[in-house]
Amino acid sequence: MLDCIRASVPLQVVVAFELLVPTLNGIDNVLISVYAVQEFRLGDAGIGLFYAALGAGLVASYAIGHLFSGSLLKGGLVCLLLEGILLMGLSGIYHAWAAVAIYFLISLAGGVGAICLDTLLMRETPLYLQGPLLGMLTAWSQGIIGLSMFGGAGVAIEMMEPRMLGLVGGAGFVVISIVISMYYARIRSRKAAGV
Template sequence: MRNGKTGPAGRLSGGYSKLFAAGLVNGIGDRFSSIAMLALVLQMTGSGMAVGISLGVRVLPYLFMAPLGGILATRFPRKAIMIAVDLLRVPVALSFLLVDGADRLWLLYTGSFIMAAGEAVYSPVRKSSIPLLADSSALLRINGLEQLMNGSVLILGAFIGGVVSLWFGPEMAFIVNALSFLVGALLLWGIHFPQAGGRELGRTEGTGKNPAAAHLSGGRLHTLKYVAGGSLALQIVIAYELLVPVINGWDNVLISVYAVQEFHAGDAGIGAFYAALGTGLSLSFFAGKLLKKRLLTAALTGLMLEGVLLMAISASGSFIQAFFLYILLSLAGGVGNACLDTLVMRETPPRLQPLIFGMLSAVSGTLLGLSMLGAGWLLDYVEPRVLGCAGGAGFAAIALLLAGYAAVRGRLLRERGLSR
């Protein structure tokens, strides 16, 4: 078995296994730090505005830094970029230990911004590395594992992070986060990407020796536009990332509002709802195994189900009912996300994958942040359940819109012999 590819009977390679482990360790460490950071802010200020600022500064870097990560991955080895980002975040994570009063919260805000900027660079580089470490036939399974990883991070990171912060103080959580970056870098060091002619697969060398590479280096956006123009799947994914985050932020805010105001379950209720989301993401890995083809249909069906379930949650009469509905909601979303990521990896040439993942991450992250701010403003005028029902209806409408576009555009592409 060559390092970086799937082995016999679908066994995952050591390359992806290490990438998975690094993502799991980093994700849990980040959850530790996030929970400790919010607890520290509330302890020092008691201000909801301070909490909002600490969350907001983690969204802003994605607009500029995620595309930068995609560009860097076309010029430098992806492993080197990820290791460098991990190591640079170690001292930033430790800088949170210096925050011992409200007058030093600026250190926390600055550090959070830098950490988020690092994640914005790291994420598209990591995601575009997956096709280099797996055969095309294994991509759906691996993207299902990515959802399992996200679910595990959500459950273990939030729960254990809260316990560590409560028993040992936020300082210990910050130290654990710094150590997680070191462990992640060591795991990444052991990955060997497949090579072609002495170059890491997927890298673009704008040296002028290769006309195709030189053209790609000088006009990646033009090339990406050309590729997307001939791929219905990519068009749907791009439209999805432009439309869904505009509403998805409402649900992120409503989780806490439902738990505290509607079901009177307090902080424990918020934790339980997030645990439900993590459980659904984890289960989506096993549900995704049942899918073999028609991934675009599966993704749009999952979005439709999310809309229906959001409307059901808005009308639920008990905390337990809402808890299980959130599991189903996250299950449908996890399957859909795995399908969409797989379609991007299959439809996009390796050299362009860092760029498209960076652009999608930038757009979706920015729109999600604006959506969360909008939800906070809307809740001053609209009842939470009404807003939740409207969000669910919006998801369903987007699913129908994209399905209609897929049907019409797919027929036109087939008539022209361009459909892929």
């Protein structure tokens, strides 16, 4: 499995994404309820409204995900960057319906990005390794999201304003997208130069 990952730069990017992004996903998961109840004063109805927007964005992502079939890697990284920018923007929104629209767009970007990177993972991985690799990455990401919700968000929200935490989480997505893009560009340029 490691030899397969070493041999494919796109696969390295997908693995890096799957290892790094879940460390921040827990922050977003916790902040949905916090934003709905504390920031927008919408109570349980607000939580439902925000989750409905996320669901609608995810459904819509399946309708447009095929548009990126020719540039899966770029599509995945651009969507991650867009997701981070939207999360940062959400931290400064004070109108509930604007927040609903932002959550829809966040989920749309996240869904399209996941489609791109999952498709890339399947293309770059031999059939006999797809199950083990996908299982390992899923187990890792779900475990890290749980730890992130408890430690990264649950503890941090006691020491930091929710909107500031959201801003930091969104900035983290942007940084991960830029770092992975720079890594990919550097490896490609070295390969093109024959290094």
